[in-house]
């Protein structure tokens with residue numbers, strides 16, 4: 001999927017005006033947040049677990065080449081094959097080649113954000129009958145839309161919209177008026193069951209890749225990944241290189257963090273460990289197992305200021321706690337990774353010049369960092385991206401000159417005090433209340449009123465007066 005051409009502000013405005021989207025977001029609001037909070041209360045050692053998660057990811061990234069070799073050897077020993085893809089195009093090519101060589105006709109897919117990242121769906125759908133098996137992904141596939149959340153891809157859809165989609169695409173299978181959620185789930189299950197049985201190829205992502213056993217770890221709450229990976233004769237897993245962990249011990253720590261942070265569960269309903277293709281004495285499982293490991297800019301991140309972003313385990317907690325994401329949903333971010341993690345990852349993968357609005361879509365309130373299970377300093381990285389945009393002259397010239405002027409003034413305290421004092425006096429003469437339009441503050445007054453200062457002086461003057469009168473505030 002390409003980054004949308006329309007700029008972030010236009011997409012955000014459209015999202016704010018979309019009544020259906022606002023209704024769906026209001027319904028989802030709080031669900032993930034409350035469940036995560038409860039799950040963490042149940043585990044007093046959660047902060048230690050977060051620190052362990054950070055250490056595991058940093059250690060693995062430090063020795064990534066060693067763990068990559070180890071994973072490949074163990075995958076091969078278990079009967080699997082590794083395909084290394086330097087970029088999105090080679091990842092798509094690797095998957096298409098495997099499908100063609102297997103003479104595939106039907107493909108069943110479990111959710112994979114790495115697949116979304118490399119535009120796998122469009123490439124597959126052009127050649128093969130391809131069906132998503134995760135319920136949320138299935139809904140947005142019918143709607144021909146990208147996901148709007150990394151763990152709840154159809155969170156932007158209301159029940160009414162889903163009913164309409166099913167009525168259109170299921171050819172009256174259940175038909176009729178607005179249906180309850182369990183009825184919609186059963187209807188999708190019936191349709192998908194036939195697709196599972198008819199598929200030649202199953203494609204999944206990977207939550208973790210265990211180096212010392214060559215194991216793929218997958219979590220779902222629907223069990224669809226298990227059917228997608230065990231019924232078809234070929235299984236292809238696609239994942240970023242940062243999904244590696246040294247051993248099962250580290251994988252189990254990460255699984256505990258992931259379930260609690262993503263959905264507020266102690267453990268995800270289906271946690272699957274896949275080691276190799278079907279062996280001679282086994283009754284089920286695929287005849288072939290392929291792992292397509294994607295770099296797509298990750299090696300570059302290993303060596304730059306954004307390396308810690310490679311710790312991300314795609315739990316979605318940062319977006320669930322983000323006031324900007326909560327107001328506009330995921331599509332406004334223009335690419336597959338929304339919210340605070342997307343504000344960093346999209347510029348990394350697509351280029352800062354194509355996504356410079358995303359780091360601005362942040363109030364720097366810090367909640368994302370507080371909830372991140374691997375302690376990624378998201379506000380720090382977002383601020384760093386703003387600096388980079390300034391240095392690389394991506395930030396508009398007027399903004400850059402404004403910031404430069406402010407910095408010049410702020411380094412001269414006496415002049416700063418005199419200028420702000422004068423501005424305060426002039427503005428306070430305009431009256432009380434607020435102004436609707438102000439020169440140089442058009443972006444502010446377009447959306448809200450600008451309060452006029454009172455006659456009590458600037459903050460500094462008021463503070464000094466309080467100090468003198470013995471009040472400590």
Ligand code: SF4
Nearest residue numbers: 312313315316318372
């Ligand atoms: S940045 Fe942290 S909180 Fe956000 S998805 Fe990644 S791991 Fe989860």
